[in-house]
Amino acid sequence: MMKNYKIYTAVVLLTLCFVSCKKDFLERTPGTPISEEEIFADPALAARFADNAYNYTITKYVRFNDHRGCVAQASDEAVSGNSEGTVTSLNRGLYHEHSTQASLNDIGDIWKRMYACIAINNKMLEKLPSIPPAPNATVLIFDPKRVEGEMRFLRAMSYFELTKRFGGVPIVDKVYGVNDDINLPRSSFEQVTALILSDLEIAINKLGEEGTYSAANYGRPTVGAAQALKARVLLYAASPLNNPANDKAKWKAAADAALVLMNGRYSLQATYGDILNVPSSPEYIMIRIKGNTPLSGEMMQDFSMSPGSGGAQGQMNPTQNHVDMYEMANGKAITDPTSGYDPTKPYVGREPRFYNNIIYNDLPWQGGKIEMWSTNGGAPYGKDWNPGNITYTATRYYCKKYWPEVYRTVGGSTTLLNYIYFRYAEVLLNYAEAQNEADYKVDDATVYKALDDIRKRAGIQLGANGHYGLKSAMTQSEMREAIRHERAIELAFEDHRWYDIMRWKIGATTIGVPMKGMDVIKNTNGTF
Template sequence: MKNFKIIVSIVILLTATSCEKNFLDRAPGVALSEEKVFSDPVLASQFANNAYNFLVDDYARFNNHRGTTSQASDEAVSGNTDVSIRTLNQGLFHDHYERGGSALNDIGGIWERAYAGIRITNVMLGKMSTVPWTPNQDPTRIEGEMKFIRAFLYFELIKRFGGVPIVDKALEITDNADLPRNTYQECVDFIVADLDQAITNLPPSYDNASYGRATSRAAMALKSRVLLYAASALHNTSNDLNKWKAAADAAKALMDLNAFTLHPTYSEIMNVAESPEYIMIKIRGPRAIDGMLLDFIMSPGSGGAQGSMNPTQNHVDMYEMQLTGKPITDATSGYNPANPYAGRDPRFYANILYNDAPWQGRRMQMWNNGNDFRENNIIYTATRYYCRKMWPEVYTRNTTARALFNYIFFRYAEVLLNYAEAQNEFLAAPDNTVYNAINTIRARVSMPNLPLGLTKAQMREAIRHERAVELAFEDFRWYDIMRWKIGVEVINKPVMGMNVVRNSNGSFTYNPIVLPSIYQRTFADYMHLYPIPRTEIFKSKGVLTQNPGWE
């Protein structure tokens, strides 16, 4: 007889002012038999709810909370060169999961977590017809949730590894578990089929008690993302325009519902309980200061143990001048290198903490021996920047104030960006719908519209720039670089920081600098896909094949 660990759900109403909790808040697990679980509709629905716990649902997840994908990309560095990041930066991807610290790493950890969650969805889908459902449950919705979660977990796998084995049922102990990899396209087709079923089964929205569950609109957003990745260079080597059209159509279908708008204030996007922009978020209460905030995000100048989430100068330089809408490399942009932080895209001030920035009733001090920087001291920033987007201002060591910091699965700005990219790639030249999607995002922060008459290639660069700025530090940039297949070009560029000198008269002198070699990266073309964990290759007795370059 089989036993399952049942996670008991507690439903607590969500309000904007209370301590947010949700249908996944967990009480202690109880070991119950399969017969007991699926003969009781309440236990069966709780078993299904447990599948949500296997989704990737936080940004700082490497080595407990000490690394993000931003630090693998050109967005940021790990100031203390945490092993989980250092192994990725050095191209030692096998070492990332074999000696990169505690879960959740981005290779072996994701592989195990995703397939564990997929098993739960497969078990639940296989038992749907045997559960004596009552009017208090909604089996159609539960089936849709399982299809959505299974699709989401398979997407997390294929965006990292390419084609993976498709397991569409719960394997018994006598079944052969040594399965070969399906092709990437087979996986995409399987995911899309699950999502189409989820779109049919799921409601468009929920009341507050179930806020955070998968909806038909979340399934549409995921479909948009899946098809965008499938159309991109890494897996669309022939540049099949039909794939771009499918991706554009998927995003447009969600846009045409007119169900979402951009949140009015960009700087609040991570920190509100509800937003007209949110399509699906991870519901959790205000963050405790211990862990990610105290031990990863916060400057020692505010009481942080180590502030190692440090944006790069490479990323900072992406923020255009607000008045002209031009990059700082343009001589007519209005940029002044002696006053580098004045007049920038307002998203810069929402995302980055820089020298002399107003913060917590003081100003950031990024010069040597200032409150926020000490030379050759790894608990301080390596770049002279901290990540404002991940650090709600209320958090200092000696305060009891708390704030929300959400993990956003899908927000409307991403859908607009997905549409603009796919539509631009499908057309011979960008049309008004492409401009409108990007200009809508820029208008929120009072940035000028894109100039008219851009070529397809120019618009491509504008869209990629807009994604880098709008979605900064939200777990997109690293995977965008991978799917665009531009890692060799982007990741191998010198990683830069800013040298800040405080002059005797109180003014500052700024000079961009190349960071020490420990922060520089190595990236080869084969690294656009992760290696399959070696333990999985060995267990399969040669049935599971390794990605090229990682043998």
């Protein structure tokens, strides 16, 4: 498989370097192309050329085959009843096969897009010294220092997205000429990671801090974004998948990198339920702000919303496996006999993030109720479930994080659903995980605080031991499981869980087991 990708790279990269990176930009009018010389002789045109790299970054959660699937459906977070190849390959656990099953996917498409972005980065870095200074203007047209920082950051992020999926990949760090040998070998994971970290060190010294960008430039990478990516890269490099010898120094490097961001620049926003739906937040380190997007034809109506409540295809269906991970409001697991969990009332008394992320039967919703029930005789069914129609939920759940109650087709027509690259809660979780592995101590105050801060914001009750549902004096193994659990809940449906499962090497116990749903029967007296 990887040999085929190497050949693909050798054949295509030359085209990427000279054609694809100009595809959307170099046509002034049909038949009147802009030459390369014109572009890099004009700071304004050069800035536009550099900005074209952003067109190849990941910008949405539901990106497979024109919003028909997402990475969450490859993990234990969610499934779908849709019969399209994009979805069925994920449901069957054939993640890599899914690269050939749809026009847009998380394998072949990402491979092409990341190398296209890298091609622009390389060309811009090569030409940067020769671009003339911009004339004096009220608005800075071209800042070569910042542009270099952005190109280094985007190249690092592109290579990281590749290593997440493929491990080592061919390194392309310059523009190749027509006579150059571009039959590039596959570099090791360690070699690619070294390049990523080198680029990020330069980016950290070139990019601006939070608050130094105008509103029009909100969302561009900052120093904080480069530091957050560095922390994530080092965490992945230290994880069992890439660190089989469990080198403690790698974990320490990851912990130290996360700690740099824990200096007051960022903080957890007060509420969790709208984490994807605010235009700005003290928690955001870098996001792709969506702005007001039409409901129709986008992921909201065409992927997330129940057809019985104004949607077209309700394909984002959390599994019972995921639902059962949510603790009670007191922070105890539902399997704990002292938690207060009642299996006859499974949705009562759960921790607040359950209600922020999960839509379940009989939930009050947009002036009515969600109805995902059947009767003992089969039909009739609730309006939000139909076993004979693949556009309805396959598990009797919908995803509230992707379908907030404020978004409806009756009385509303636009949505705001940001793509988060980095937020502060992830930094805290990265630190807790790395610190616990690098230098475990009983009752490590810094590790407990990272988790307590997140769980306090979530609304979990404070326990008598001063922690938010966490046991005191956990062993290293117990703390490891607590941290992994916290990531699964806090970062649910945000493009983390699948990759966490891979880097922890826990697929056998998470995705190697049946994915379950809920069977909801409505009794003749109206109860369930």
